[in-house]
Amino acid sequence: MDTILSWTDxxxxxLxxxxxxxxxxxxxxxxxxxxxxxxVIGKVHRLGLSGRVLKPVEDATAARRKPAQEVEIETAIAVVEVEAPEPVAILSHRLAPDFPVPAAKPEPVALAASQRVTIMDLRESMCRWPIGDPTTPExxxxxxxxxxxxxxxxHHAQIAYQPAAERKRDRRVAGFR
Structure with a gap:
């Protein structure tokens, strides 16, 4: 399209x-x-033309209807014998005895204040797990x-790097889906 036609009156x-x-x-x-x-759609929205006048429903439905004598319908009935399903045991909400019970998570270890280091004292071989509120001096x-x-x-690697299955289980236990 070489020329752009403007929207004249x-x-x-x-439109x-x-x-x-x-x-x-x-x-x-x-x-x-x-x-x-x-x-066209953009101009319709800019003009605020939201509603449309629908064509009368009678014309559309009358065209689709045919007199009853002109319509032939073949009906086929298939009889199929179905066996009753085997009864299914209802599972209890408790874990089965042979099902692995998740190990208890290790409790967070409170670090002594003397172990905490500032960014200035942090070295290559030290744990970089942040502790506390970054906006406080502590x-x-x-x-x-x-x-x-x-x-x-x-300790902090166990928290940071969890297997995907363990994370899913922990989310279910916490009530998330």
Whole structure:
């Protein structure tokens, strides 16, 4: 499309008339020429043309109806014998004895204030687990010996790196889905 046709008063009037007649945006775009369906939809919204006058329902339903003698319907009835299903045992909400019981989570260990380190004292081999509120002067990092290749000590690595199945189970226990 080399030239862009503007929305003249005549084109807007025609758009309004076609929209009120119940024409689709695609049909209106084809009749107007030089505009896309999306351009028609955009203009309709900018003009505030929300409602449409629907064509009378009687015309559409009358065209679909045929007299009863002209319609032939073949009906086939299939008889199928179905066996009753086996009774299913209802499972209890309690865990079965052979089902693995989740291990209790280790309780968080309170670190002594002397183990907490500031960002200035943090070294490569120290745990970088943040402790406290960053906006308070007491904020610091764990500072315990970190696991080689990880930024956390053993305790904080267990918290940070949980297997996916364990995370799902913990979310179900907490009431999340």
């Amino acid at each position: 005549e084109r807007v009037t025609l 309004r008339q076609l929209w009120e007649d119940g024409q689709s945006a695609s049909k209106i775009a084809a009749q107007l020429g030089g505009v896309t369906r999306n351009a 904020f610091g990092f764990c500072g315990a010996r970190s696991i080689t290749g990880l930024p956390y000590c053993t």
